[in-house]
Amino acid sequence: MNRATRTLLALILLGLAALGFLLGPARRMLLMAAPRCLAGQWHGCYDTENGVVLMTLAGLPVAALAGWALARVRRPAPWRTSLAEVGLVYGTVPWIWLTLMPGPGAGVVAGRVSLVPLRDLVTMAPLGIGGNLLVLAALGFFAPMRFAALTALPRVLALGAGCSVLIETAQYVFRLDRVSSVDDVLINAIGAMLAALLSRPWWRVSADERQPIRAGAS
Structure with missing residues (x-):
């Protein structure tokens, strides 16, 4: 295991530890959804924020195992490819x-739109700002590790903006009682x-490593 690999694994473990610490005060709220989630009930689990967060955390070992298995199957492809694919999907x-x-x-309720920049930001709570920063964080972290075309900050910024516009448009079109801001x-x-x-040290991967393994390749 090279130095970059050890560093990335250390960052992942540190992130999980920090997440566990931050969720400590909210543990009781998350566990409120546990009975319905464990019973496989949609209502009260997957239609609540607590339930979605709880099931996402509970599924982290499965996601890690999937990344490991995918990396094993695709050898000698770089492990970063499999990690990036699983992390991008599971984290987004x-x-x-x-x-x-x-x-x-x-x-x-009819769809609502707020098109004046910074008007909503000044009234947004710190928790809301933090949540919005995390919505596409996994996409921004892992996409440059997987796709060579995205190894530039302006491109990641444009990708994030484009995906966010799609989300806000869906909120408006489907009349989800949310403000598209x-x-x-x-x-x-x-x-x-x-x-x-944060993932920039792992962007510099050769083009050959990012190429998918062709059928029948040795």
């Missing part, structure tokens, strides 16, 4: 699910870019 889908979760007036797009995109900065 739950956040998108949360952002598209219907509000109490979904289907009844340009500030959400800005914060989501910045979150993706900041996360990309």
Whole structure:
């Protein structure tokens, strides 16, 4: 195991430890959804923020195992390819699910739009800002590790902005009782870019390593 690999694994473990520490005070809230989630009930689990977060955390070992198995199957492809693919999907889908979760007036209240930059940001709570920074953080962190075309901060910023625009548009079109705000797009995109900065040491992978293994290759 080379130095870069050890460093990345250490960062992942540190991140998991920090996440566990931060979620300590919210443990009781998360466990409120545990009975319904363990019973496989949709209502009260997957349609609540607590339930989605709880199941995402519970599934981390499975995601790690999937990454390891994928890396083993695809050898001698670099382990970063498999890690990036699993991390990108597993770290992004739950956040998108949360952002598209219907509000109490979904289907009844007309879509709302806020197109004035920074107007919503000044009234946004720190928790809301932090949450918006994390929505596309996994995308920004892992995408440059997987796709050579995204190994540039402006491109990651543009990708984050584009994905966020799609999310905000879906909120409006499907009348989810949420405000489609340009500030959400800005914060989501910045979150993706900041996360990309953290993974920058692992961007510099040769083009050959990023190529998928061809069938029949030795």
